[in-house]
Amino acid sequence: MIPDEYLQTFVVECRELLEQMEEALLIVEQAAEDPEIINAIFRAAYTIKGSAGMFGIDHIVVFTHAAESVLDKVRSGDIAMSSVLAALFIEAHDHLSVLVEHVAEGSQAPEETDSHGKSLIEQLEACLGETATAQPDNSPPIVHQPKLEREQSEAVGTDLWHISLRFGPEVFRIGMDPFSFVRCLSSLGSIVELVTIIDAIPAAEEMDPETCYLGFEISFSSEADKLAINNIFNFVRSDCLIRILPPHSKASEYQRLIQELPEQEMRLGEILVKCGTLTPEELDNILRIQSARGDDPQRPIGEVLVEQQMVSPPVVEAALAKQQQVKDNKKSEANLIRVDAEKLDELINLVGELIIAGAGTNMIARRAGMADLMESTATLSRLVEEVRDSALALRMVQIGATFNRFQRVVRDVSKELGKDVDLVISGAETELDKTVVEKIGDPLTHLVRNSMDHGIEPAELRIARGKPAKGTLKLNAYHDAGSIVIEVSDDGGGLNKEKILAKAIERGLVSEGANLTDKEIYNLIFEAGFSTADAVSNLSGRGVGMDVVKRNIQALRGTVDLDSVEGQGSTIRIRLPLTLAIIDGFMVGVGNAAYVIPLDMVVECIELRAWASDEGDGQYLNLRGEVLPYRRLRDHFDKEGDLVQRENVVVVRYGEHKAGLVVDKLLGEFQTVIKPLGKLFKGEKSLGGFTILGNGEVALIVDVPGLMGQIEREKNIKMPAVAR
Amino acid sequence: MTDVNNKNQPSGRIVIEDELTIYTALELKEKLLTGLSTTEELELDLSRIGEIDAAGLQLLIMIKQQAAVLGKVLRFTGHSPVVLDILDLSGLAGFFGDPLLIVCKPT
Numbered sequence: 147m148i149p150d151e152y153l154q155t156f157v158v159e160c161r162e163l164l165e166q167m168e169e170a171l172l173i174v175e176q177a178a179e180d181p182e183i184i185n186a187i188f189r190a191a192y193t194i195k196g197s198a199g200m201f202g203i204d205h206i207v208v209f210t211h212a213a214e215s216v217l218d219k220v221r222s223g224d225i226a227m228s229s230v231l232a233a234l235f236i237e238a239h240d241h242l243s244v245l246v247e248h249v250a251e252g253s254q255a256p257e258e259t260d261s262h263g264k265s266l267i268e269q270l271e272a273c274l275g276e277t278a279t280a281q282p283d284n285s286p287p288i289v290h291q292p293k294l295e296r297e298q299s300e301a302v303g304t305d306l307w308h309i310s311l312r313f314g315p316e317v318f319r320i321g322m323d324p325f326s327f328v329r330c331l332s333s334l335g336s337i338v339e340l341v342t343i344i345d346a347i348p349a350a351e352e353m354d355p356e357t358c359y360l361g362f363e364i365s366f367s368s369e370a371d372k373l374a375i376n377n378i379f380n381f382v383r384s385d386c387l388i389r390i391l392p393p394h395s396k397a398s399e400y401q402r403l404i405q406e407l408p409e410q411e412m413r414l415g416e417i418l419v420k421c422g423t424l425t426p427e428e429l430d431n432i433l434r435i436q437s438a439r440g441d442d443p444q445r446p447i448g449e450v451l452v453e454q455q456m457v458s459p460p461v462v463e464a465a466l467a468k469q470q471q472v473k474d475n476k477k478s479e480a481n482l483i484r485v486d487a488e489k490l491d492e493l494i495n496l497v498g499e500l501i502i503a504g505a506g507t508n509m510i511a512r513r514a515g516m517a518d519l520m521e522s523t524a525t526l527s528r529l530v531e532e533v534r535d536s537a538l539a540l541r542m543v544q545i546g547a548t549f550n551r552f553q554r555v556v557r558d559v560s561k562e563l564g565k566d567v568d569l570v571i572s573g574a575e576t577e578l579d580k581t582v583v584e585k586i587g588d589p590l591t592h593l594v595r596n597s598m599d600h601g602i603e604p605a606e607l608r609i610a611r612g613k614p615a616k617g618t619l620k621l622n623a624y625h626d627a628g629s630i631v632i633e634v635s636d637d638g639g640g641l642n643k644e645k646i647l648a649k650a651i652e653r654g655l656v657s658e659g660a661n662l663t664d665k666e667i668y669n670l671i672f673e674a675g676f677s678t679a680d681a682v683s684n685l686s687g688r689g690v691g692m693d694v695v696k697r698n699i700q701a702l703r704g705t706v707d708l709d710s711v712e713g714q715g716s717t718i719r720i721r722l723p724l725t726l727a728i729i730d731g732f733m734v735g736v737g738n739a740a741y742v743i744p745l746d747m748v749v750e751c752i753e754l755r756a757w758a759s760d761e762g763d764g765q766y767l768n769l770r771g772e773v774l775p776y777r778r779l780r781d782h783f784d785k786e787g788d789l790v791q792r793e794n795v796v797v798v799r800y801g802e803h804k805a806g807l808v809v810d811k812l813l814g815e816f817q818t819v820i821k822p823l824g825k826l827f828k829g830e831k832s833l834g835g836f837t838i839l840g841n842g843e844v845a846l847i848v849d850v851p852g853l854m855g856q857i858e859r860e861k862n863i864k865m866p867a868v869a870r
Numbered sequence: 871m872t873d874v875n876n877k878n879q880p881s882g883r884i885v886i887e888d889e890l891t892i893y894t895a896l897e898l899k900e901k902l903l904t905g906l907s908t909t910e911e912l913e914l915d916l917s918r919i920g921e922i923d924a925a926g927l928q929l930l931i932m933i934k935q936q937a938a939v940l941g942k943v944l945r946f947t948g949h950s951p952v953v954l955d956i957l958d959l960s961g962l963a964g965f966f967g968d969p970l971l972i973v974c975k976p977t
Contacts, residue, residue, distance in 0.1 A: 318892045324924040328959055342960040347928060350903055350936040355895035355929055 152321070152381065156197050157250040158484075163190040164243050165547075171239060172553045175232035184227060187235070188217040189373075194242065196377050199330040205255070205263070206245050207333060212267040213238045216274055225273060234273075236554075238266050305393045306338055307368060307375065308400075310407055312346075312361040314385030322382055324360055330378050335368025361387075487580065490541055497530075497537045498819035502838050504530045505817070509841060531817075538579070545623045545632070546574030548583055552594055552621060559598050566605060566616045567598055573623035578630045582722055585702055586632065589695040593634045593718050594619065596692070601638030601716060611713065613637065626721075629704075629746075635717035641710040643667050668708045668716075672696040700851055703744075703834070705800070731818035731837070733845065734796060735811030736779045737787025740845040742818050742837060743807065747798045747850045754793040754808055767806065769797070776806030777857055779848075782832065800851050807848070820847060831856050882909035887918050890926030890953075898926075902933045910942055917948030922956050934966060 167190040170183045191214045198206035213235065219225040241263055248255045255263075309331070313324050331337060343361035347353060368375065372392055379388050389403050504527050511519040549571045556569040602608075602617035609615055622633040643664065650656045650670045672692045699706045703723050710716035723729070731742035754776075757767045767774050776795055779785070787810075795806040820835040827833060834849030884905045890898065906912050914933075919926075930946070937944035946968045949957070957963045 318895075318923075318925045323892075325927075325956060325959060340959065340961045342927075342962050344928075344931050344962070344965070347932055347935065349939065350932055353899070353932050355899040355925060355932075356892060358924065358928070360924055360928060 153201065153249070156201055157246060159197065160194050160246045160249075161243075163194055164239060164246065166190050167239055168236070168554060169550055171232055171236050172557060174227055175229050175236070175557070181221070184217070184221055188214065188221055191217055192370075192374055193377055194246075195333065196330065196374060197380075199333040200326060200378065200381065202326065202329075203249060205260075206242070206249070209238075209242065209245065209263050209267060211333075212270040213242075216270050219274065231273065234266075234269055238270065241266055304365070305367075307335075307364075307366040307393055308389075308391040308395070308403075309362070309364040309366055309375070310387070310389040310391075310403060311364070311379075312343070312387040312407065313358045313382065314387075315357040315359070316385055317358040317382060318356055320382075324358065324362070327378055327382070328362065328364070331364065331366060331368075331375070334370040334374060334378070335366055338365045338367050340364045485540075490580075493537055494541065497534050498821075500530055501534060501817055501819055505839070506841060539577075541580045542577040543580050543583055544574060545576050545578060545583060545630075546571070548587055548590070549574050549621050549623070551587070552590070555591060555594055556598065556619060559595055563598060564604075565598065565602055567602055568616055568618050570618055570620045571622075572620070576623040576625060576630060578623075578722065582630075582702055585698065586720070586722070589698045589720070590621075590632070590634065592692075592695050593720075594621075597634055597636040597638065597716070597718070601636035601640075603639050607639075630722050632720040632722070633717055634720075635715060637715040640712040640714055640716050641668055641671070641708070642712060646670055665707070665709075668710055671708065672706065703851075705851075729818050729820060731816045731847065732796065733813035733816040734779070734794075734807075734809040735813055736783065736809050737785035739783075739785060740813065740839065740843065741779060741783075741809070742816060742845050742847045743796060743798060744834075744847070744850065745815060747800055749797040749799045749804065751812055752795045752797065752806075754795050757795070767795070769806075772804075774804060774806050775857065776808055777853075778808040780808070780810070782853070783846075798850050800854055803854055805850075805854055805857065807853075818845075818847065880909065881911040881913070883913040883915060885915040885918060889921045890916075890919050890929065891921055891923045892925035895925045895929055899929060899932070902929070903936065906933060906937060906940065906942060906944065911945075912937070912942065913945045913947055915948050916946055916953045917950050919950045919953055922952050924956075927956055927960060927962070930966070931962070 167187050170186045170190070173183055174180070174187070191210050195207055195210035195214055198204075198210065216225065216231075217235075220227050220231070225231070241259070244259055245255060245263070248259075311324070311327070317324060328337065328340065341363045343363060344359070346359040346361065348359070353359075366375075372390060375390055376388075379386065382388075387407070389407075391399055391403060504523070508520075508523045508527060511523045552571075553569055556567055560567045597619055598617075602619070603611070605615040608617065618637045620633065620635045622635070624631055646667050647656070647662070647670075650667075650673070651658050653673075655670060655673050656662065672695070696706050699720055699722070705721045706718065708716060708718050730745040732745045732748045734741050734743060752769070754767075757769060765775060767776055774797065778793075780787075790810045793808050793810060794812050795808050796812070797804060797806050816839075818837045821837060822835050823830070823833060831852035832849055834847045834852065836844050836846050839845050882905055884902065886898065888894075902914075914930075934944055946966060949968070957966070
């Protein structure tokens with residue numbers, strides 16, 4: 147019965163809340179009690195329970211209720227927050243995540259999940275002690291310290307909430323049932339009296355059975371705060387009239403309520419009396435104020451209150467300040483909009499097309515040689531570039547959220563390994579493309595685990611080496627020349643060069659006596675099937691992993707390398723492009739075809755004949771004393787076409803490697819929108835995609851790392867004969 | 871969904887089947903009004919209602935009020951558990967004024 151889009155909202159909201167909850171829990175587990183943070187956890191649990199209740203997802207309600215009851219006690223100071231309790235809550239949080247995921251998939255939780263949930267509930271209830279387990283709903287009321295002074299004489303005597311609801315006509319059509327809110331309210335407390343307002347139902351002929359005419363007046367006993375009660379109505383807030391009056395509200399509040407509701411004063415008054423909210427005397431009093439003030443409805447209520455000496459001016463000021471604060475909060479919330487990622491992709495796609503079209507116009511303008519037109523296209527392309535940048539910026543998200551997830555990973559892994567490790571995060575506000583963020587999570591997890599498992603030594607060894615017993619793991623991110631760099635560093639033992647080298651020789655990855663730089667040796671650990679761990683642990687050391695990490699990162703057009711100082715720790719540096727959609731390219735011509743080489747990989751362009759002294763070999767040239775392997779793109783892509791007089795070499799660099807690509811023509815810089823190649827080309831490693839040129843022709847984008855890899859492999863196939 | 875018997879008789883009976891919700895409200899409104907206009911005394915059998923929501927409740931209120939306007943007798947009988955539940959929740963049992971069985975709800 148729940149419309150999908152609401153369920154979707156529910157799941158998204160729950161996930162966010164769970165994330166907040168986890169963050170808060172991890173802080174609580176580490177540090178002393180901070181009432182703010184415990185409140186945050188409580189609120190998260192509370193909201194989840196509330197919205198789950200609205201959807202009638204009972205098992206989540208039941209489970210969250212157990213957690214919430216304990217949290218409530220913690221909040222009121224009856225139970226002290228300990229790391230044991232925090233750990234229990236983290237488990238509860240995990241269980242809740244599982245439940246929410248089941249809801250998202252529309253699947254039933256398996257039995258073991260259920261029983262796990264039950265055992266958690268039992269553990270939670272054990273914390274509550276005996277009194278509360280018997281009747282969790284009626285647990286002793288939290289003592290709210292009233293911040294504002296209250297003049298009891300003017301307040302209404304009841305200790306019940308009063309809630310007035312008038313549902314909008316569209317409520318049924320958007321798939322809501324007013325009674326579901328009532329049921330949901332019951333989860334927060336007990337409904338003392340409910341009067342259904344049917345006055346708005348028109349006569350039979352005019353009545354539209356699909357329009358909602360109902361309203362409720364509810365007097366309600368609950369220990370919940372106003373926000374929680376208010377939250378229940380989040381889904382219908384926009385089209386309904388909702389008034390919630392806390393217990394002991396001012397008589398004038400009721401007066402205002404009566405004023406605002408559509409029914410007649412007398413009738414409403416009777417309802418309020420019937421609900422038990424007001425006594426008949428109180429009602430009389432209110433109606434008297436009402437008629438006396440009837441001639442002057444524009445006056446601010448605060449002023450009226452002060453004049454009647456119902457409240458003192460400071461109280462009003464405090465209340466106003468509070469209101470302003472709430473309003474400000476609302477405002478900053480409203481500054482964010484959730485947008486479907488697909489819509490953004492579409493926008494980026496369109497901007498891509500715009501760039502292509504702009505390039506086309508530019509080309510025509512240049513060919514026509516019209517100065518005016520060229521000038522206006524120049525302006526146009528500047529604007530288009532700005533549009534491109536801001537469109538891409540829309541997709542940018544801060545890496546902080548991803549980093550924060552590792553608090554949990556580090557906590558769990560340190561428990562598992564029995565090592566005490568601190569996670570230090572910096573550069574959390576560094577932004578990068580959303581797709582990159584999504585894909586970087588797994589490789590990062592691997593690196594973090596790896597660092598903790600192999601990098602950071604056990605405490606005894608650390609002390610013996612004169613380091614603090616507590617290990618430190620750092621996650622850092624920063625922007626660097628059009629790419630983002632993510633660093634994972636530890637203050638552990640670092641890499642053992644000899645061990646790596648010995649292993650590499652044993653595995654046949656390097657030949658004996660090969661002269662490798664430190665960096666080359668370190669980077670050997672990214673080779674497939676390489677592991678130096680003496681013992682294979684649960685976490686890593688099986689030799690799968692680092693090569694997978696490298697491959698994942700390369701798939702994002704990124705690179706990874708490693709620095710290490712033996713005995714002091716190591717740093718793994720991941721370098722990623724800021725975006726996957728648009729690059730600056732360098733266009734070259736081979737035969738009749740155009741190719742695009744990513745500009746940031748191009749080092750320089752030279753003329754082939756000037757440098758290649760020995761043309762017979764056709765494999766290497768001597769570039770200022772450096773051996774540079776080169777390859778003719780014409781040969782590589784089997785291009786036909788007339789040979790040109792002057793061939794050029796584009797020197798490209800990827801990581802530590804350099805290579806030359808021999809092309810016929812250099813066509814210059816070109817902003818390139820990367821379009822993916824179809825499945826047919828999946829096997830072709832040396833092509834990274836294609837793009838459409840301004841004149842409508844297609845240019846292929848050279849995947850430099852892929853091409854280099856391919857050359858390397860071909861070389862290896864040919865080489866062994868020479869080597870042996 | 872409904873079953874109108876004994877048309878144009880002094881007394882009639884309509885059985886509402888399965889659902890009395892927003893999904894069936896439009897259709898049922900017509901049936902109920904027709905049913906009411908063709909008889910002097912109408913009995914609505916609610917025993918077979920398996921699902922009822924606020925829209926359904928609203929419809930019952932409407933027909934009850936309409937019966938009062940026309941000066942006809944309208945009785946609801948055999949309230950099914952879900953109907954009792956919603957009457958209990960809405961506090962409208964008194965408004966309808968039909969004899970009800972008080973059920974003991976398992977808590």
